[in-house]
Ligand SMILES: [Fe+2]
């Protein structure tokens with residue numbers, strides 16, 4: 001994770017460890033949505049070869065993550081179920097400037113990946129004793145999501161007319177707002193909510 005994100009709170013990490021089942025269910029949905037979002041971008045920007053190739057590969061990887069999270073759930077005697085969304089991605093997408101839609105959509109995706117990465121790093125060390133198999137899984141996912149974050153930032157540069165400095169400035173602005181969204185109070189336990 002290289003973006004300047006506001007750190008997740010210790011309270012969130014503790015709540016996550018106390019309810020790993022809910023965390024895993026929400027996490028599975030996050031992986032499914034990450035794949036769906038990549039496919040949506042391909043549908044919208046299918047005339048851009050890098051978006052088609054890179055995001056198709058990313059979508060497949062996210063679906064493998066999805067299957068692996070579901071397998072962890074099932075190993076723990078649980079299964080996928082519906083869970084109301086905390087509205088995190090929707091709140092971020094509300095920040096998209098319509099006149100810079102592609103740039104902002106790619107940067108919002110980069111931030112979602114960055115937040116996942118930041119939380120997986122925290123979970124990997126926090127879960128080491130209580131759930132070592134999950135800790136190892138989170139450490140592995142942190143690396144994958146860091147790669148996705150970099151890819152989205154890179155695409156925001158190569159697929160728009162903005163240089164690296166302009167992209168960094170917009171990213172910093174969106175990252176500050178992301179910090180407010182993820183720290184909104186009184187949220188149920190979710191991968192991307194509750195501080
Ligand atoms: Fe993923």
Ligand SMILES: [Fe+2]
Nearest residue numbers: 034113145148
């Ligand atoms: Fe990802």
